[in-house]
Amino acid sequence: MAGIRMQGIVKTFGKTTAIKEISLEVKDGEFLVLLGPSGCGKTTLLRCIAGLETVDAGRIFIGDRDVTDLPPRHRNIAMVFQSYAVFPHMTVRSNIGFGLRMKRVPKPQLERRVQEGAALLALEPFLDRYPAQLSGGQRQRVAVARALVMDAPVLLMDEPLSNLDALLRLQARADLKRLHREVKRTTVYVTHDQVEAMSMGDRIAVMREGVIEQCEPPMQLYTNPASQFVGGFIGSPPMNFLRGRTKAGAFEGEGFSLPMDGSRVEDGRELLLGIRAEQIRFGERGVPARVQVVEPLGATALVTVLVGKVPVKVDAPVNTTVRPDQNVSLAFEPADIRWMDATTGAALAH
Amino acid sequence: MWARTEEILPYALLLPSLVFLALLILIPMVQALLLAIQADSGEFTTAYLQRMAVDVNFNDAWRNTLLLIVLIVPLQIVLALAMALLVNSRFKGHQWFLYVYAIPLAISDLAAGILWLAVFTERGYLNTAAQGLGIVDQAKVYLSFENFGGLVAAIVIAESWRATAIVMVILVAGLQLIPRDFFEAADLFGANRLRRTLYVVLPLLRPSLQSALIIRTIFAFQTFAVVLALAGRNMPVIAAEAYSWYANNRDAHLAASYALLLLGLTIVFTFVYLRVLGLREAEVKR
Incomplete structure (x- = not known):
């Protein structure tokens, strides 16, 4: 298990600065939500942690390890993509086991862990199906299962619920919360939905234009917003x-x-x-x-x-x-x- | 009235190309088929096909054609794939590579054949260069009927140079259709470059590989001008035999028989590609 520590992260794309010197610590086992309107830099920050973007300045630590210059596969992380990125040419079984296969986990152990992962997300009946034969919600669960079986100490999620319809989203939200309680991974979760953030996060980091306006537990954020922006963004209706x-x-x-x-x-x-x-x-x-x-x-x-x-x-x-x-x-x-x-x-x- | 126009319009717009295809492709094709199986008297016969089968060049022709396909197509796919992956990695100046790779596409196959003849012939660039560098003392003869390996090598090199780019273009287009997320997910879940290519990129590229293989194989069956330029009649291939029977021997029936053979082989290969590389039904359908 490991926490994440970010120190002075800066990321620019051409002339636009997506992230302006962010320092943030995610405690071991914590569920941290990055919340903000589109274009605020929350997904970019997540991708920096994942190593899918290189930072222009600053260091990122996972546990005690400086991972700033490591490629994604050496950072010991797992991720759920917004599009799920479930491989269409593989069965659910192969998809869930993909990361383990890449890590050359011995076959008996791999099969056991895939089975466990599938059980955790109620995917056992679909193990031999292809993604095209699944519903959106099932595909989302495959993406989550694929990330969980990695047993990586850090789990990153990029708007994993945004492609589900409203009813399914409520269900999946509760499922994810339950899963986090069971597996206790350090989780960074990106969303633009403040209700999702309020209901799931141990802490919420509200982002705007590349900076974190406030990072606190949900109720504190709600009752004591640090700025007009946070007060107006959190809560329905807004402050x-x-x-x-x-x-x-x-x-x-x-x-x-x-x-x-x-x-x-x-x-x-x-x-x-x-x-x-x-x-x-x-x-x-x-x-x-x-x-x-x-x-x-x-x-x-x-x-x-x-x-x-x-x-x-x-x-x-x-x-x-x-x-x-x-x-x-x-x-x-x-x-x-x-x-x-x-x-x-x-x-x-x- | 308007609704009727709406209904007719698509067909009206398609009609010119249909007429074009019928006049220039469909009708000549049927006529060529008939030439192979129909005597001048009008009765159907297998006599021409039988004569083709005992023709002195027949065995050499189909063996050489298949040999060239077996050598050229995999080589081209591998080269084109490497080039496509390189171009797609978006390094600085990658678009220049795309243009440079594509230059041979603009050259006709006969011109390409003559160009490579100038390289491989006895007093060609290759010998001049080798002599100049002191690698050989005497000019070597690469292209002669006694040196079958040399002929094949020269044709394979010339064909690969000429037509690999079209495969690359198809594969680059295919690679760009694959959402970036899949590459990133592969990276994130521990795949290095090689394993990402093997387990994720190639399987997702199957539809494009399929098109590229079909197109390349069809054109490789028709390889003709390059072979003629480099080997003359020393290396019979099916397409060259068809040409020769028509142009030199004035026998349209035998020429058509060879063409029919070409058609048959092409269909077989295409069918195999469709079966082997096609997406499983479960991958696309609910």
Whole structure:
């Protein structure tokens, strides 16, 4: 077993810098998710760990070994590709055993491990089939089995669920989580789906434009986003932001003023008030708003209100009495507010 | 009205090429077939085929043709594969190699034959160079009916030089159709270059290899101008016999019989390639 340590990784493609000096440590046995919008560099970072891309600067360690200059096959890793890359000319059995065959594992042992891998992913009935005879979900499981039987200490996954339909994705997500608990490999998992990241990761590294904005356990990320970007990316609906300016111990926005424990913040500074939808109540006093849409979602109702011209999402009880065009007041606890700098988007220490 | 046009349009667009193919290929082909099995009186006969079978050059012709195929085709496939893998590895300047390799494609086969004749003939470049370097004192005779090995070697070299590029082009195209992920997965799961080629690239390249083999074998059966230029009548091959019976002996029936033999052999080889290299049904179908 081994952790991964990245120090000052830089990767450029021509004139674009895909990764701007990233340092990150993945602990032994940890499930780390690289999360971010497309083009943020998350897949590139994963491919650097895999050795499929060479880094322009920085070192990568797996365990105590510096693998920066090693080809992929000597890094002792296994990977699940987004396209699965399951070889179409091999049966499921040969596909799962491919890595072991390349490592010249003796035949009896190879067969036993293929059998185990197939059992772990419920693939036994399909061992003699070709990939073309499998469904997308089954092919994905072949790719996972092929990676797991390697017994490599590090497992890399590049959006392994993105090609599955929604229902299958839920199932496969739970399966992967269970597998990780059973085999406890150090895992780096790339996704752009924040729900997937929240549900699976021990920690999530949120990436944007080649840098890691924040790397923390999911709930910490959710409650204490380090920036406007993280708050807006994590959670469904995303965090609400209201723009305003500090003035004599109060926060003044468009059409509202809130008392603020402003001792730490100088007067006249432009700030963002960040608040989660489920932490807003409709009250007697607070930020005046106008109801725009009410969407009953079953367990709750999602209410969109306008504060000035800014839409704000409110998680209300499903039996809420507010109606469109009604004037309401939004109330929330000061402790739930996350303050961000309006220009940089960075969270203020609280 | 519009729907009718839509229905007719594809056929209308295909018609010119159909007419072209029928006039210039299909009808002459049927006529040639008939020439081989039909007497001038109109009755069907095997007399021409029998005469071909006892023709003095018949055994040499089919043996030489098969010998050349057995030597040339595998050599070309291996060379072309090596070149294609090299070009596909995208080293700096790889596109130049593609162009250089492809130059012989632009040269007609007779010209290629004459070009290599200039190399191998008694006072050719090869002897001049060898003498100049002091490797041999006297000019050697490579191309004579007494030196069968020399003739075969010269033809194999000339044919390989001339037509390997077409195989390479097909294989490069085939390699580029293989998603990169497969190469990367092979790398990642421990395959070195050789094993990646053997276990992943070659099997995935089967459809292209199949096309390349079929095309190359068909053309190798028809090898004619290069052989004629380098060996003259010292090395009978089927295509040259067909030509000779038609042009020199004025016997269209025997010429057609040789052509029929060529057709038969081509079909057999193509069938074998399709069976051996074809994708298994399970690999493509659900």
